[in-house]
Structure formats: structure tokens, C-alpha cells
Amino acid sequence: MLDAICSVSMPASILRGSARALFARAMRLLLCPVVAGVVSVCSVDAQTVSSERSSADPKWWVSASLGEGQLKLESDQQRWERVPTFSIGFGLGRQIGPWARAGMEVDGWLLQAFDLNNPGVGESVGHVMAIGDALPLRRHGLFVRGGFGWSSYTNVRPAGSNGGGLAWMAGGGYEVPVSGSIRLVPSMGYSAGHLGNGGTPTPQTHFGYSVIEFKVGVLYRFGS
Helix, strand or coil, X not given: CHHHHHHHHHHHXXXXXXXXXXXXXXHHHHHHHHHHHHHHHHHHHHHHHHHHHHHHCCCEEEEEEEEEXXXXXXXXXXXXXXXXXXXXXXXXEEEECCCEEEEEEEEEEEEECCECCECCCCEEEEEEEEEEEEEEEHHHCEEEEEEEEEEEEEECCCCCCCEXXXXXXXXXXXXXXXXXXXXXXXXXXXXXXXXXXXXXXXXXXXXXXXXXEEEEEEEEEECC
């Protein structure tokens, strides 16, 4: 009797195991395409939203910044000590793709304040540059900047003179979102250039400058 029961129960258990295996296989065959389809649709939707957001972002930008520059003048005849100066800058440009932007920048450093009531007082260094920014971590607001342009020296004191020459700069900063179009931008940079053969008060040859500056600015994005 026991042998008969075993002979009947064993095939039943084998059939139940086979049925479960077939069911599991069928579910895998059914679910794999569904999961793959869902992932594909989500990926396409994410790319679409990202591209729409990127295309909707303002392309133009304008900025203004204030800070301090540690400026040093030097020439073949003399080297001055590096001195703290008031620094001001303005910029305008356009976004070029998601990882770069280009524009123009005007910076100035005041060595001696100008006085409208005294035309014989005032000394400054400035530059106008074409700049390019790389944004390797755009989501985090980091950028690296380089520029090339023209520097100028102004000295209206009686024994002073003016000059100018080629200049370059390198720096970087961090954008902190304030609103949808406004960013607070702390930055630092290094700039150097030639100022001709002018100088104070004795004429200087290979007259130039270098400056290390720290600024805080506001950047506004607009247009399309």
C-alpha cells in the first residue's frame, strides 16, 4: 500500500515543481520587456525634460563685482611693494552650450583716488579682456576663467604718465543661486600685463603690473 502511495505522490510533486519552474520562466519573459520599456521611457522623458530645461535657460549674462586687489607695479628700473587696492569689474557675455560661456570683461584697480576738484591727483590700472569660462561642474556652480586683452595705466599727477600693453588673466569662482536668474559670485583671479614705457615719476622701461584679487559679484542671466 505504501509503495502504491509513493508511486502516485512522487510524480505529482515533480509535476508541481515543473509547473512552478514554467510559471517563473513565463513571468521573467513577460516582466523583462516591461521593465526595459519602462526604463527606456523614463530615460527618454528625463532627456526631454533636461533638453527642454537647457533650451529654456537664459543664454545672455551680465555681471558686476567689487573687491580687493593686491597690486604690484614693476619695471627694469624699480619694483614696488604689492599694495591693497579697491577693485571693480563688469562683464557681459553669452552661454555657449552647457559647459562653456564667453564674453568681455572690464576690470580696474584704484591706486590713488581721482578728485574732480584736483586734476593733478589720481592713479589706476585697468584692463579690457575677451574671456572664456569653462563649467566642468555646472550643477555645483563652479567655473574656471581665462582671458586675454589690453591693460592700461593712468597717472594724472604732474610727474606721471600713461601707458598700456597686452595682458592676460586666469581665475575661477563659484555661483550661488539667489533666484531663478540671479547668482551671487565669489571669485578670485590673477592678472598681469605690460603698461608700456611710462611710469612714475621717472620714465620706466618694460613697465608692468600683476594683481591677485578677491571679489564678490552679482550675475544676472537673461534673453534666449
